Amino acid sequence: MTTRSKPLTQLLTDPVGAVPGLSLPPGSLVTETNGGTWPEPLLWVADEVAAPRTWAEYLPARDAGLRPVLLQDEAGLEEWWDGQLDPGMVSDPDVHRAEEVLEDFWRSAASETEDDEDAGETIAPFTARWPGLASPGRTAADPEATAADVAQALVGHSLKSPRIALVPVGRAADLPAAIGWSGPVNYEDDVARLCAVLRSWEDRFQVRAIALAYARLDLSVAAPPQTLEEALAVAAEHFAFCPDNIWQGYGSIREYAEDALVGKAHWTFWWD
Template sequence: MLFGKRRDRPHESPLQLPDIALDGGWWAFARARHERTGLWPLLLHGLSEREPDRPWLTGELHPGRSGGTPSDHDPEALLARWWAAGEPEPEEDEEGLLDIVAPFLNGWPGRADAGVPRADPDELGGAEFRSLLAADWIHGSRPGLVPAGRGADVPTVLGWAGPTNHDSDISRVSAVLRDWEDRFGTRLIGLGFDTMYLSVAAPPVERDHALRVAAEHFALAPDNITQGTGSLAEYAGDLMESTRWSFWWD
């Protein structure tokens, strides 16, 4: 029984936690049945080895908290606004952020063009789920099922608070995820306390395209770059032909 029984979880949460032993084929099995069940599958993991149940079993999910829906928002406008909020004026650039966001020193560069599909998004989602499940840094991994029409809407349905320090309205994040589903064939395959994992069927394969995609990632999750690679240029190199995108928020 790959859907199994439900484990206990806060009664107000729409999250279902099947009481099963996870295997690498579970996501593909559940995804193939999504149209019938309405349940989107994903791998959940905890905050740390000491706190593997956060936020799934600790009352830290708040459905309805956003007050809006993903369709309320224009993803291009959101990305431009987030970029502007994180871009310093040259005279105020004490931390060298302008070096980080080079070569885009004249403001928001605009959304990247759509990628060219290299795989079926759902087949790739299953493969990347298997890879994610095997990662030795995943703490308290468990399967989750969420009543959502598409993976992009899962964070909003859950009232997930991972990006709260960046933007407290999670429906805005879902709006961008919807856009990435359309342009890059992404599928949401995993969530942590403040981390998110997408499979990517149409990743950038050329440098200039990867830089534009990197700018979108900086707008959504600047910690990926400022506390990660340290520059858009290096980050873009990591994105080229990568079939999994990972995000985290401090």
């Protein structure tokens, strides 16, 4: 058994010893898709649908080296995480720099937007040139408390049937890479590059990855932009990170910044 899987094994065999006061409902281990003869456990996931406060209840699992995350079933894709996770196809987030990743993404998205006759309006006030990273936000609340509040608001609403899962990972930003999630595969096949951006957002905006679906990511944000000017700079990063947020949800980066970012404690991304 490898070092990464020990927290999961300990939690399953001795949950009280691993995390005092924490008890697990019925659940199971999910292993690597291409794990070989001895597939390694990637995460533990509950059998039953989570309640609104479930995410907060499992936050103490951090003391055992585990991070909670909600896994959302999709219509026709129940239990997508069973047989769909392959960390062997993912690089290490350590080898990527967030700004280089975002600049690369920005150039690609901006070049595709140039084919649109309304391209200038879509990315205004920016041009095809990468505008650089947004300034850090001002922390408005405790990041873990914010994550718990956002998770509670999502369960039963935009997340209709999530399961609570526990992942052996040091920081929430690395969750997608740690389990080999492939949600943005039609846009980027190495999710570690996205995790490098999540690390930067974790540092600058106190984000936490709280939910994953087949092609959707939900983050809580304890230091969101507070003005339109600040939000525009963040919106440029979001456009690079997930262009579909603007292309398929809003008419422009400016509209997205005004409606989805100013003072908002929840960011969501969906890749077509």
